Amino acid sequence: MEKRWIDLHIHTTASDSLLTPKESVEIAKECGLCAISITDHDTIDGFAEAKQKADELGIEIISGVELSVTYMGDDFHLLGYLIDHENPEFLKKINSFREERSIRGEKMVEKLNELGIDLRMETVKAIAGNGSVGRPHLADALVKEEFVHTYDEAFARYLGYHAPAYVPKKFLTPKEGIDLIHLVRGVAVLAHPGTSRSQQVISDFLEIGLDGIEAYHSQHDRNTTTQYINLAKKLGLIYTGGSDCHGKRKGKVLIGTVKVPYRCLEMLRRVKEENY
Ligand code: AMP
Ligand code: FE
Ligand code: FE
Ligand code: ZN
Secondary structure (H helix, E strand, C coil): CCCCEEEEEECCCCCCCCCCHHHHHHHHHHCCCCEEEECCECCCCCHHHHHHHHHHHCCEEECEEEEEEEECCEEEEEEEECCCCCCHHHHHHHHHHHHHHHHHHHHHHHHHHHCCCCCCHHHHHHHHCCCCCCHHHHHHHHHHCCCCCCHHHHHHHHHCCCCCCCCCCCCCCHHHHHHHHHHCCCEEEECCHHHCCCHHHHHHHHHCCCCEEEEEECCCCHHHHHHHHHHHHHHCCEEEEECCEECECCCCCCCCCCCEECHHHHHHHHHHHHHC
8 A cells, every 4th residue: 555644643532632542543544544643742641542443444653742841931842753652751751741730720720710710620620531631621611611602712811821821831841851752762843833933943952852843734834834844954854744633622623634744754763763
Protein backbone atom coordinates (compact mmCIF):
# COMPACT_ATOMS: atom_id res chain seq x y z
CA MET A 1 0.00 0.00 0.00
CA GLU A 2 1.25 3.43 -0.87
CA LYS A 3 1.98 5.45 2.23
CA ARG A 4 0.28 8.83 2.06
CA TRP A 5 -1.45 10.95 4.65
CA ILE A 6 -0.93 10.98 8.38
CA ASP A 7 -2.12 12.92 11.47
CA LEU A 8 0.43 13.46 14.22
CA HIS A 9 -1.63 15.62 16.58
CA ILE A 10 -4.73 13.99 18.06
CA HIS A 11 -6.23 14.39 21.54
CA THR A 12 -8.45 11.80 23.24
CA THR A 13 -10.57 11.44 26.37
CA ALA A 14 -7.26 10.83 28.20
CA SER A 15 -6.99 14.63 28.08
CA ASP A 16 -9.53 17.07 26.64
CA SER A 17 -11.09 15.45 23.58
CA LEU A 18 -14.58 13.97 23.44
CA LEU A 19 -13.40 10.94 21.46
CA THR A 20 -11.88 7.87 23.05
CA PRO A 21 -8.52 6.60 21.78
CA LYS A 22 -10.31 3.70 20.05
CA GLU A 23 -12.82 6.00 18.32
CA SER A 24 -10.04 8.34 17.20
CA VAL A 25 -8.15 5.47 15.55
CA GLU A 26 -11.32 4.21 13.88
CA ILE A 27 -11.98 7.67 12.41
CA ALA A 28 -8.37 7.90 11.21
CA LYS A 29 -8.86 4.58 9.45
CA GLU A 30 -12.13 5.73 7.86
CA CYS A 31 -10.33 8.85 6.61
CA GLY A 32 -7.73 6.64 4.95
CA LEU A 33 -4.81 7.80 7.08
CA CYS A 34 -1.85 5.45 7.25
CA ALA A 35 -0.18 6.73 10.44
CA ILE A 36 -1.11 8.72 13.53
CA SER A 37 0.12 9.90 16.89
CA ILE A 38 -1.99 10.48 20.00
CA THR A 39 -0.67 13.64 21.65
CA ASP A 40 -2.67 14.22 24.81
CA HIS A 41 -1.85 17.05 27.21
CA ASP A 42 0.54 15.80 29.93
CA THR A 43 -0.43 12.13 29.63
CA ILE A 44 0.20 9.02 27.56
CA ASP A 45 -2.74 7.16 29.13
CA GLY A 46 -4.55 6.95 25.79
CA PHE A 47 -1.69 5.26 23.98
CA ALA A 48 -2.22 1.59 24.94
CA GLU A 49 -5.87 1.54 23.82
CA ALA A 50 -5.05 3.44 20.63
CA LYS A 51 -2.14 1.11 19.83
CA GLN A 52 -4.29 -1.95 20.24
CA LYS A 53 -6.89 -0.57 17.83
CA ALA A 54 -4.26 0.72 15.40
CA ASP A 55 -2.58 -2.69 15.27
CA GLU A 56 -5.95 -4.31 14.66
CA LEU A 57 -6.79 -1.92 11.82
CA GLY A 58 -3.30 -1.85 10.34
CA ILE A 59 -2.50 1.81 11.03
CA GLU A 60 0.98 2.83 12.07
CA ILE A 61 1.02 4.62 15.44
CA ILE A 62 3.83 6.38 17.28
CA SER A 63 3.93 7.54 20.89
CA GLY A 64 3.38 11.22 21.58
CA VAL A 65 2.62 13.78 24.25
CA GLU A 66 1.90 17.54 24.35
CA LEU A 67 3.59 19.54 27.12
CA SER A 68 3.00 23.19 28.03
CA VAL A 69 5.93 25.48 28.71
CA THR A 70 6.13 29.14 29.68
CA TYR A 71 8.45 31.56 27.93
CA MET A 72 8.51 35.34 28.30
CA GLY A 73 5.12 35.20 29.99
CA ASP A 74 3.45 33.19 27.22
CA ASP A 75 2.27 29.60 27.00
CA PHE A 76 3.87 27.42 24.29
CA HIS A 77 3.17 23.78 23.50
CA LEU A 78 5.81 21.16 22.82
CA LEU A 79 5.08 17.86 21.15
CA GLY A 80 7.27 14.93 22.11
CA TYR A 81 7.34 12.05 19.61
CA LEU A 82 8.76 8.53 19.59
CA ILE A 83 9.27 8.73 23.35
CA ASP A 84 10.10 5.81 25.61
CA HIS A 85 6.74 6.27 27.26
CA GLU A 86 7.27 3.63 29.91
CA ASN A 87 10.25 5.38 31.48
CA PRO A 88 9.41 5.65 35.24
CA GLU A 89 11.07 9.05 35.70
CA PHE A 90 9.05 10.43 32.80
CA LEU A 91 5.81 8.93 34.10
CA LYS A 92 6.43 10.42 37.52
CA LYS A 93 7.00 13.84 35.99
CA ILE A 94 3.93 13.88 33.75
CA ASN A 95 1.79 12.50 36.58
CA SER A 96 2.85 15.48 38.65
CA PHE A 97 1.76 17.77 35.77
CA ARG A 98 -1.61 16.03 35.78
CA GLU A 99 -2.00 16.59 39.49
CA GLU A 100 -1.08 20.23 38.99
CA ARG A 101 -3.80 20.46 36.33
CA SER A 102 -6.35 19.23 38.80
CA ILE A 103 -5.25 21.76 41.44
CA ARG A 104 -5.30 24.51 38.82
CA GLY A 105 -8.83 23.44 37.82
CA GLU A 106 -9.90 23.95 41.41
CA LYS A 107 -8.28 27.38 41.48
CA MET A 108 -10.18 28.38 38.33
CA VAL A 109 -13.43 27.15 39.90
CA GLU A 110 -12.65 29.29 42.96
CA LYS A 111 -12.09 32.31 40.72
CA LEU A 112 -15.40 31.65 38.99
CA ASN A 113 -17.08 31.39 42.40
CA GLU A 114 -15.60 34.77 43.33
CA LEU A 115 -17.15 36.14 40.15
CA GLY A 116 -20.52 34.92 41.38
CA ILE A 117 -20.65 31.77 39.27
CA ASP A 118 -21.72 28.86 41.38
CA LEU A 119 -19.83 26.14 39.52
CA ARG A 120 -18.59 23.11 41.42
CA MET A 121 -15.42 21.13 40.87
CA GLU A 122 -17.47 17.91 40.97
CA THR A 123 -19.22 18.99 37.76
CA VAL A 124 -15.85 19.61 36.09
CA LYS A 125 -14.49 16.28 37.34
CA ALA A 126 -17.55 14.41 36.09
CA ILE A 127 -16.95 15.85 32.63
CA ALA A 128 -13.19 15.21 32.67
CA GLY A 129 -13.62 11.59 33.82
CA ASN A 130 -10.16 10.06 33.85
CA GLY A 131 -8.87 12.76 31.55
CA SER A 132 -6.14 15.22 32.46
CA VAL A 133 -8.14 18.33 33.57
CA GLY A 134 -8.06 21.28 31.22
CA ARG A 135 -9.94 24.47 30.45
CA PRO A 136 -12.14 22.67 27.87
CA HIS A 137 -13.66 20.65 30.73
CA LEU A 138 -14.41 23.85 32.63
CA ALA A 139 -15.89 25.39 29.48
CA ASP A 140 -18.17 22.37 29.01
CA ALA A 141 -19.22 22.58 32.67
CA LEU A 142 -20.10 26.28 32.26
CA VAL A 143 -22.24 25.44 29.22
CA LYS A 144 -23.85 22.48 30.97
CA GLU A 145 -24.80 24.57 33.98
CA GLU A 146 -26.05 27.32 31.65
CA PHE A 147 -23.67 30.01 32.90
CA VAL A 148 -22.79 30.64 29.25
CA HIS A 149 -24.48 29.77 25.96
CA THR A 150 -21.49 28.33 24.12
CA TYR A 151 -18.06 26.79 24.58
CA ASP A 152 -16.44 29.80 22.88
CA GLU A 153 -18.29 32.21 25.15
CA ALA A 154 -16.84 30.37 28.16
CA PHE A 155 -13.32 31.15 26.89
CA ALA A 156 -14.14 34.69 25.83
CA ARG A 157 -15.76 35.65 29.14
CA TYR A 158 -13.94 33.55 31.70
CA LEU A 159 -11.25 31.09 30.66
CA GLY A 160 -9.19 32.68 27.88
CA TYR A 161 -5.64 33.89 28.54
CA HIS A 162 -6.69 37.38 29.55
CA ALA A 163 -10.05 36.47 31.03
CA PRO A 164 -10.81 36.78 34.76
CA ALA A 165 -10.93 33.11 35.76
CA TYR A 166 -7.76 32.09 33.89
CA VAL A 167 -5.02 30.51 35.98
CA PRO A 168 -1.71 29.67 34.29
CA LYS A 169 -0.31 26.17 34.52
CA LYS A 170 2.67 25.42 36.69
CA PHE A 171 5.72 27.08 35.27
CA LEU A 172 7.85 24.72 33.12
CA THR A 173 10.68 26.32 31.15
CA PRO A 174 11.22 25.46 27.47
CA LYS A 175 14.55 23.87 28.39
CA GLU A 176 12.92 21.68 31.03
CA GLY A 177 10.27 20.62 28.52
CA ILE A 178 12.75 19.84 25.74
CA ASP A 179 15.09 18.06 28.16
CA LEU A 180 12.23 15.92 29.46
CA ILE A 181 11.36 14.83 25.91
CA HIS A 182 15.03 14.10 25.21
CA LEU A 183 15.37 12.19 28.50
CA VAL A 184 12.97 9.63 27.03
CA ARG A 185 14.79 9.66 23.68
CA GLY A 186 12.02 11.61 21.99
CA VAL A 187 11.92 14.23 19.25
CA ALA A 188 10.84 17.72 20.42
CA VAL A 189 8.58 19.73 18.12
CA LEU A 190 7.07 23.19 18.70
CA ALA A 191 3.28 22.83 18.34
CA HIS A 192 1.08 25.17 16.25
CA PRO A 193 3.53 28.12 16.10
CA GLY A 194 1.01 30.04 14.01
CA THR A 195 -1.36 30.33 16.97
CA SER A 196 1.05 32.30 19.13
CA ARG A 197 3.82 34.81 18.80
CA SER A 198 6.22 31.93 18.23
CA GLN A 199 8.28 33.17 15.34
CA GLN A 200 10.58 35.25 17.53
CA VAL A 201 11.12 32.42 19.99
CA ILE A 202 11.88 29.59 17.55
CA SER A 203 15.55 30.52 17.29
CA ASP A 204 15.76 30.68 21.10
CA PHE A 205 14.21 27.20 21.35
CA LEU A 206 16.57 25.95 18.64
CA GLU A 207 19.53 26.85 20.82
CA ILE A 208 18.23 24.70 23.65
CA GLY A 209 17.64 21.65 21.50
CA LEU A 210 14.35 21.97 19.61
CA ASP A 211 14.19 19.39 16.79
CA GLY A 212 11.23 20.51 14.73
CA ILE A 213 8.24 22.75 14.04
CA GLU A 214 4.63 21.75 13.49
CA ALA A 215 3.96 23.29 10.08
CA TYR A 216 0.67 21.62 9.14
CA HIS A 217 -2.13 22.38 11.62
CA SER A 218 -5.89 22.99 11.53
CA GLN A 219 -5.31 26.62 12.50
CA HIS A 220 -2.58 27.25 9.91
CA ASP A 221 -3.63 28.42 6.47
CA ARG A 222 -1.57 27.42 3.45
CA ASN A 223 0.68 30.45 3.62
CA THR A 224 1.42 29.83 7.28
CA THR A 225 2.23 26.18 6.61
CA THR A 226 4.56 27.09 3.73
CA GLN A 227 6.18 29.77 5.84
CA TYR A 228 6.96 27.29 8.64
CA ILE A 229 8.19 24.60 6.26
CA ASN A 230 10.60 27.13 4.76
CA LEU A 231 11.67 28.36 8.17
CA ALA A 232 12.30 24.79 9.35
CA LYS A 233 14.43 24.08 6.27
CA LYS A 234 16.37 27.29 6.76
CA LEU A 235 17.10 26.47 10.40
CA GLY A 236 17.91 22.80 9.82
CA LEU A 237 14.80 21.66 11.72
CA ILE A 238 12.30 19.06 10.64
CA TYR A 239 8.60 19.87 10.19
CA THR A 240 5.57 17.82 11.18
CA GLY A 241 1.82 18.26 11.34
CA GLY A 242 -1.55 17.18 12.55
CA SER A 243 -5.12 18.28 13.02
CA ASP A 244 -5.09 18.87 16.82
CA CYS A 245 -8.48 17.14 16.91
CA HIS A 246 -10.41 17.46 20.19
CA GLY A 247 -13.48 15.56 19.03
CA LYS A 248 -16.46 17.84 18.38
CA ARG A 249 -15.39 20.25 21.09
CA LYS A 250 -13.99 22.57 18.46
CA GLY A 251 -17.04 22.35 16.22
CA LYS A 252 -16.22 19.24 14.22
CA VAL A 253 -14.00 16.21 14.22
CA LEU A 254 -10.77 17.38 12.63
CA ILE A 255 -8.98 14.07 12.10
CA GLY A 256 -8.14 13.75 8.42
CA THR A 257 -8.91 17.40 7.57
CA VAL A 258 -5.27 18.48 7.51
CA LYS A 259 -3.19 16.84 4.78
CA VAL A 260 0.11 15.87 6.35
CA PRO A 261 2.50 13.91 4.12
CA TYR A 262 4.06 10.66 5.33
CA ARG A 263 7.55 12.13 4.94
CA CYS A 264 7.00 14.05 8.20
CA LEU A 265 6.98 10.74 10.04
CA GLU A 266 10.09 9.65 8.15
CA MET A 267 11.82 12.85 9.26
CA LEU A 268 10.89 12.14 12.89
CA ARG A 269 12.34 8.65 12.64
CA ARG A 270 15.49 9.99 11.01
CA VAL A 271 16.07 12.50 13.83
CA LYS A 272 15.44 9.79 16.41
CA GLU A 273 18.01 7.57 14.72
CA GLU A 274 20.57 10.36 14.43
CA ASN A 275 20.17 11.53 18.03
CA TYR A 276 20.01 8.27 19.94
P1 AMP B 1 -5.28 24.12 29.07
O1 AMP B 1 -4.21 23.19 28.61
O2 AMP B 1 -6.06 23.60 30.22
O3 AMP B 1 -4.79 25.53 29.29
O4 AMP B 1 -6.35 24.21 27.89
C1 AMP B 1 -5.89 24.44 26.60
C2 AMP B 1 -6.93 23.93 25.60
O5 AMP B 1 -8.05 24.79 25.67
C3 AMP B 1 -6.42 24.00 24.18
O6 AMP B 1 -5.84 22.79 23.79
C4 AMP B 1 -7.70 24.24 23.44
O7 AMP B 1 -8.31 22.99 23.21
C5 AMP B 1 -8.58 25.00 24.38
N1 AMP B 1 -8.59 26.46 24.18
C6 AMP B 1 -7.68 27.35 24.60
N2 AMP B 1 -8.05 28.60 24.31
C7 AMP B 1 -9.25 28.52 23.69
C8 AMP B 1 -10.16 29.47 23.14
N3 AMP B 1 -9.91 30.79 23.19
N4 AMP B 1 -11.29 29.01 22.57
C9 AMP B 1 -11.54 27.70 22.54
N5 AMP B 1 -10.73 26.75 23.03
C10 AMP B 1 -9.59 27.14 23.60
FE1 FE C 1 -6.33 20.59 24.19
FE1 FE D 1 -1.64 22.70 21.80
ZN1 ZN E 1 -3.05 19.82 21.00
